[in-house]
Amino acid sequence: MGGDYGPSVIIPAAISALQQHSDLHVYLVGPQQEIQSHIKNTRPYTDRLHIEPASEVIGMSEKPSAALRRKPDSSMRKSLELVRDGKADACVSSGNTGALMALATVLIGTLPGIERPAITAELPNRKGSVTNMLDLGANIDASAEQLTSFAVMGHVLSELADGINNPRVALLNIGEEAIKGRDSIKLAGDMLSNQSQIDYVGYIEANEIFDGNVDVIVCDGFTGNNVLKACEGITRFLYNQLKTEFTSGLWSRAVSALVWPLLKRFHRRINPDQYNGASLLGLREIVIKSHGSADSNATLFAINKAITEIERQVPQAIQDRVAQLLLSADNED
Template sequence: MGGDLGPGITVPATLQVAQAHPHLRFVLVGEEHSLTSLLPANPPSGISFEYAADTVGMGDKPAYALRHKRNSSMWRALEMVQSGRAQACVSAGNTGALMAMGKFLLNTFPGIDRPAICKPVPTEKGHSYLLDLGANIDCRAEQLLQFAVMGAVLAAAVDDKPGPSIGLLNIGAEAIKGGESIRLAAALLHRHPGLNYTGYVEGDGIYRGDVDVVVCDGFAGNVALKVSEGVALLLADRVRKIFTANWYSRLVGQLAQPLLRKWHTQFDPARYNGASFLGLQGIVIKSHGGADRRSFQFALETARDQVERSIPTLINDQVAALQAADNGY
């Protein structure tokens, strides 16, 4: 129930998704009054509560939260996934704390060193999956290979696309470009014919949709994502100013409304809210901290989709197959 806007966003969003999917069951975890005061007199039967006295602050360090926030709503929600009482956890709270607690309580699958944060980004061809987005600043080549496997599993399952194409984010397409870990990761990816690795992808290729899965370390991925979000906000602001500058611009803007609505639908950031913590033995979805009600609904829908498609099991099976292939060399 965290995030910049708190239960005032997350509770109404949950109610909306519960009404759309009456077969789903939701457990709201948080401070009692904050939750009950936002619910109607007769809430849907699929909604229940788990009260927690503490919260994780957005400024809490992950290590501090892990040691001192075990009575928080975030910890309780993840414990429910650990115990099997819930199949997924969705949070708009502190990303670092969510990752630290998730790894501690849920663990990673054998063969996965670290979880990776992954989300879809819009492209000219639809969308691509980008990972890692900040969980792992420095990555070894073997970890980038693991990210590629997990991203490919997600893309194949969610988009019903066998053999999704994979690219490594780099500063050039030439084989000699990039740091040592990138070049070693490329060699590892080339060795595994079960992965559709197509080579390096430069930054401008992300939004062209050159590949279905873009793999990088968390530093590069987070910078790429934040720069993209900034550019999107800049463009939206410039378009708004252009069409409100004077009476003629406002008239043209009215005539352009159908096209602008279509453009907004295709690139609406809300549609891409909900990043997956891939590699954990359970589904954990991170919503943007500043998400509005509609954005948080998309994060909840992402969790539902991954539960129905058994994404963690698919990742575990694929990683096991990868390890078996390695043992064959």
């Protein structure tokens, strides 16, 4: 029920996912009549598409504390309860990020050794691969210990999701020099430098995010969320400007016929929709946050991301890896 478009976008994405995956079951959670009004021909999927009634909806501007206390029958809560109770393997939501994080932390809980979950997403880079960046909004502030745990989780996710052996991990900072940055960043740098199980390569500046020289970028949620939204805005600005230039006159339109295939490939490569689906890492189960403005295609990417994490058992792998790293740190001490 969340996001800018609600069922009109989420239900077609769910149907597309059912078409792609013959063994997939989907629960649509929300007011039953409203959901059914958006469902048309689902006869081929009647045994795999389920409606879970919920009488309440958490608004996009509601405070997480209010969502926790005042809406026990919200679609978001009931979705997470399905995962908690083992009826579903993952939750995908386009709703209120703060409420999703708060409810997921309370209902599902964090993994042993993880103080706070973090939101992570993939960013394209110029080497043709992706870079995982976290946190993207779950924690406005982050201590050195939390930044270090984000690095561990990003390291594991990069290994599992991207197949990268010994991922390179960096802290986002205002400079590469050791004396720069907040105390929490400098202390996290010291802690990661002493962690032999992670390939920590130091600080990275924002203008290097897309170079592809690191596989995991770690920052607090305030910084990460602003960086992500600025990148999305710049991407759409550049694409729209190019379209305007190539349609502004007769000569431009003639040239555009030649370069349009290149422009389309460029757009596919950098389109934020295909990177939609941010993982709430550090939870005991899989929770994926879809962008609030995502269309059906972008929402499908988020659903497929959840399926990938189910298949690769990401929470269990993070738990095992964190336990190994904590044991290694104790032995080094």
